[in-house]
Amino acid sequence: MSLSSFSILLLASASPAALAEESRPAAVEATRPSGETETPSADAEDAQDSNTIVVTARRRSENVQDVPVAISAVDSLTLDSQGTYNISALTKLQPTLQFYSQNPRNTFINIRGIGAPFGLTNDGFEQGVGIYIDDVYYNRIASATLDFVDVDQIVTLRGPQGTLYGKNTTAGAINITTRAPSSDFEGKAEVSLGNLSFKQGKASISGPISDTLAARISVTATDRRGTIYNTRTNSYIQSQDSVGLRSSLLWKPSNGLALTLSGDWNVQDPICCAFQYGGYGPTQRAANRQYPALVAAQQAQYPGLLPTNANPFDRTTDVDAQLRARNEHGGLSLRAVWDIDNNNTLTSITAWRYWDWKPANDRDYTIYPVYTKVENPTRQNQYTQEFRFNHDGQGYDLTVGLFGFHQKIRTSGVQSTGLAASKWLLNPTSALSNNPAVLNNVVAINDIRLDNTSVAAYAKLNWEIVDRFTVSPGIRINYDKKDGLYNSVVTGTASNGTRQVVSADPASPSYSDPWTAAQRGVQASQYYAPQLSAWNLSYDLNLRYEVTDDVNVYATYARSFKTAGLNLNGVPADSTGAAIPLYFTIKPEKVDHFEAGVKTQFWDRRATLNVTGFYTKIKDFQASVSNGQGTTVRGYLANADRVSSKGVEADFAIRPSDRFSAYVSGAYTDAKFDSFCDAPPPPELAGGTTLPGVAGNKCAYVGTPSAPGTPGGSSPPVYDASGAPLPGVSKWAFSWGGEANAPSELFGEEGQFYFGYDASSRSRWSSNPSPSIYTWVRGYALHNFRIGFRTDKFDAFLWARNAFDKDYIDLYLAGTGGNTGLIAAQVGDPQTFGGTIKFNF
Template sequence: MHPISIRTALLLGAGLAAITAVPAAAQDPATDDAAVAAEEAEAGSSNDIIVTARRRSETAQDIPLAVTVLGGQQIAETGAFNVGRLQQLAPTLQFYSSNPRNTTLNIRGLGVPFGLTSDGFEQGVGIYIDDVYYSRVASATFDFLDLDQVEVLRGPQGTLYGKNTTAGAINIKTNQPTFDFEGTAEVSLGNYEFKQARVAVSGPLSDTIAVRVAASATDRRGTIRNVTSNQDIQSLDNLGLRAQLLWQPSNDLKITLAGDYNKQDANCCGSVFVRTVSTQRPLNRQFAALAAAQNYAPPSTNPFDRLSDLDSTLNAGNVIAGVALRVNWDVGPGTFTSVTAWRYWDWLPENDRDFTGLPIVSLSQNPSQQNQYTQEFRYAYSGTKFDFVVGAFAFDQRIDTQGLEGQGAAASRWSINPSNALSNDPSVLNGLVARNTQFLKSTSAAVFGQLSWKVTDAFTIQPGVRLNYDKKSGFYQRRVFTGTGVELFGTETDARSRAQLAIFQPQQTAPSDTDWNFTYDLTLSYELAPDVLAYGTYAKSFKTIGINQNGLPTDANGVPIAAAGTIKPENVDHFEIGVKSRFWDRKATLNLAAFRTDIRDFQATVTNGQFGVLRGFLANADKVRSQGIEADFNIQPSERFTAYVNGAYTDAKYVRFVDAPCPPELSGGTTVGAGQTPSAPGTPGGLSPANCDISGQRLAGVSKWSFAFGAEANAPGNVFGQPGQFYLGYDGSYRSNFSSNASPSAATRIDGYSLSNFRAGFRSDDGLNIFAWVRNAFDEDYFEQLFIAPGNTGLIAGLPGDPRTWGATVSVAF
């Protein structure tokens, strides 16, 4: 079936289910009102939230760990339908995405370097869905599907979650198959032609077999108008399917087979003109002069007109799918768990890398395919004096990429020095292409364990260890062809070939490395009083070796620097203290945490300013540090009112990074020689440093202050003969300014902003929920990211955040 017809069926099916289930719910009598009421009273008095953050079921307030727990209903009603939108509810989470592959997911400012993504290094924030590790951060851009709850674990989680969690983990739990028939259906409509539908149905096939099937679809036209293609870009076009089959032959054994398929086909991803900044390139090679020479002007100099003129085809085709087999076996004193999974990723991008309406970079396509296999065994035991988890984990991954980069008819005038007569000949660079072939093989194995020793009823000691082995090997080949199909080998000496080789340089590398690493942590916790838990943690964690998978930087003679093929692992020392408390008869919760994380050999992305040689490669910064304070407060004085305020102060900076890439105002000039001094920033034709010392400056993407706050009030009422409650909710967020470039620059600083979301509706006791919503209610103008265009021309492009959006949702549980 064509994807469009699937989405249409979902919308019709969800709408029909929402309509037909309402009277059915109203007519269905309660089978045991007393039992239901007793369960609800008990739940309301305890107000406990169950989490599996430590790979066993516990209450969130009883674990010595900074964790934010977001329920499926809260996520649905606030419009946080993917990981990216969670940052408005979890202020220590940072999410940036210029396209699904180039997506950054950080916690407390740490995780991966801000900017271009490379397959050659690991993520620092692990994404887990039903115990399965999702190695591709692109999965964070997909819609949540049949969600139970999300746990945002802050700080290193290397003992139980592995080497890829130096900053934290996102632990996502979906709803599981049930032996009672149940289901949900939801339809949302809004401006920008927003349409979203979700359906989930669960029930028994026999006394021992149950099945659950869920589907979702999201469509929205783009928020930026491309005047060249006469299309709206930055659209949403997501489709998700999940099926789970549970076999429970006894109360002690559960075997679940799950499969999922997720597809994106958005008209994405683009940008708008933001501003220009003076660089140290000669004046006739900066943006204003180059644009004037070709009679070019952007469609608007006001980025919030949301106009673009990108002339290359845009595409963000993205498929993530997989199968998992999960076994939970109660073997008496403990539980044995096995999780076997295969995951697949298919990425089909098309971009416009010159950020203009001129045919400079006419092709930028790097499709990738990934196959990933994981196997985890765990045994969890809970006793009166000791709890422990032990296990083993294996991971195997292969990524293949076929890249194609091409120059267009305007490239010669733009990229060749005007003093060179070849700049007036469009045929020199028009049609010049680089064909890139690369693969990455990555293998990991680990054994791990964590023990909780209850020394007394109040005092617990929790040590944890993990031993990891990693092996990475890669291959990269770039072949260069002229517009007439002649291959260039890099040895040509004629002027025309040298001009072409200045754009694309052939290269072949095959970096590889192996590494062993030992991770450990120790947490001490003490119950100061009933419902008041204090804890302190030290964690020694790491992020494994990286390799420069996209090619190597070259020396002054154009020879690849072999030593740059691999980069060192990150070494992490983490300290944290915290207090978790409930008071006022458990109507209020206040959790506080203070942390400091030091990382030696931080894996950074170094960006090259030229067009085609090498956009970015990996390098080690000597040391970075993130420290701060977090507070989470929520209150529910009665069933008629709830409120929350979560805040974080994060001071994340480069302690020492002396050979970082320079910001645009210090780039583009002649590289300084011995005894020379760099010119002042923004001096046309000046002298530029080979690299810059950014020690002491803030890490990219991190706001010092961030807050999430909100409240909901309700009053009893009746709709369609169903008792329930009318409600009004507000969710707000604020973050202070942050840098949108690895090397801070005034040209790429994003000002702080606040967002306000409102919702109002009716929620019945039998599962009907009808509400209207408005997001970014005050139509705040803000940027999600700013980009430095290649070539050191001084062009700054950007991605504006969503404008005001509004709509309505009808959902029903049956």
């Protein structure tokens, strides 16, 4: 239950509402999605005391301490007070939630180390962590990078979800609820200013239009100067620039019927995103093809032009290509809730969403014009329809649902090389490497398409067999159909000065041209149109026993799956240059999940302690690999044989009085490849002469690899990562904090002075698909403070985040530019500080 209770305990002392309602100082009732009018269950009604929280995570209102699922609930007041205005910052509150973002499209969210293949964007696979806003499923993880708009609550469910939620997910679900239109006029406004020219404004207004119609409109805007200075362009990058708008109409034509029409529009348009120099790690490439030698060789063409950033914490870079990360999404939804009678409710959610991604990147990560343009603009349209029926019976309740999903993605990418490409990408022993014209203006035009349809039926039963003992079985049947296209047409200048298609097919007219042959070693044209369709069955069983009113124990088993996927970024080719069909599709993941926990409250419910143990094993885990063909390493997805994630999560919260609250949450997570003998070699073992494989044995090869980092050495074709940790997950992660307040008066207004402290830490973790000696991110701890004064209508406070200005790395990238040894780094935010003023009316 990670943060469910301690977040609420903390919020009570932070909330202006607590000043006016001391009778329930630690209670914040989770608002139901807009327009939902289901009657709370008996358990929920019994739970309405001063130290409980009611959630609807299982499609019924109930005390969160009774939910036999590991669940975290964070109220809007916690989000606001701690500056958590997107999911990236949410990870500082929830130790088992991992979030990594190279840019909005290249974003990964994992829970307990599983969810999405690390380090690779591919339109053809599914997320393992589902994101829902007001019950609408958001397929594109890019939406997670945008600012929250008028959020009321965020509930994170850990472990497989599918027998209660529209889209099947193997790692968990993040369910975001926005504020519903109100029957009374209300509004709020908030302004924040800080260093780095940080400016943020939020406002919302709501109220009745008639006796049966109410409306709400909300807006948020964030702007911040970049944290990295680009010496090449004399400008700051990694800035923030976002606007969000959300509106909704709630119509209640009768007591039993509520319809909510919602619309939203969100856009980010920062100067972003580039990595910095993070170091050099020798690979197996020839010494004259590694980073130091390549930089020296550029001096013949660009004398005196040397990289200037030797330390990532100098917060400088010198990339020369244009940068852009415009990320826009929006949509409409109609939610209808019909209370047929006191025991039966029918809900319908109809939604359309779009996503528009317009990027520009520098993918050589250097000051030189190696890659002059790397852009993959993408447009998505998504349609969903869900019907859900809830029945409350005597001693049981039942949820039955139908879900339909259709997605259309169109990506029109372009990649081009520049005048520095020949020296950087071609073997220096070739005379062609000294001719900038050979690789200059080699252009790849990519047409990537996906049509994805999914339909499902699910059901969940909660049955109290005997007093205090509840059995909850669930089932889901799912059908998926995917049709894809990958068409990359590469053209370059041949030795006779004409433009030719760069083909890997020996029958191509220009195949033997020396310039075309050199270009083919960098990138060649490729075409294939993969398809798949499949049925899947998943199911789960929850057991809950209420030992006392304040002690619950539970156990869960779930058999789940992640839908099969398509490789839509290019795949290995055969000797004729044709794409190999074996790599077109990725098998579905097959998940067995076990979980047991205890949820307790004691000391008159002033203290809460919850402990969860989990074990998840996955067969055919969808992982990132690379084929090592040519100068540019091509990444794609494949299946690792077996993966597991096991660990323990514990949360403790205490509130001895209305004047003080504290919490601590910790997680131990051991996530690893149990069997993955054909993983991609890490950079220190890649780039050399590849040892021959053994026919019929994907894991065997002939010969002995050279020692790691031996220039000109022998590289294995595969790497046995069995027993190695999964990327992106720390074994240990913690969050802790507290708040103290004292009644006082300021300018004639009665209120509270308060002081809050929150912190998080994590141990080291691997940021390469196969663990590399060069890409272990060191552990770190971050500390945040706030101090202010509040009344029931007004709140003003000063804040400091990363208060001690800790230098830390968000992400390392290795193998850039074809295993040159260059390690690129993404540096975490520096110390930020400022002030916030909020008004309610």
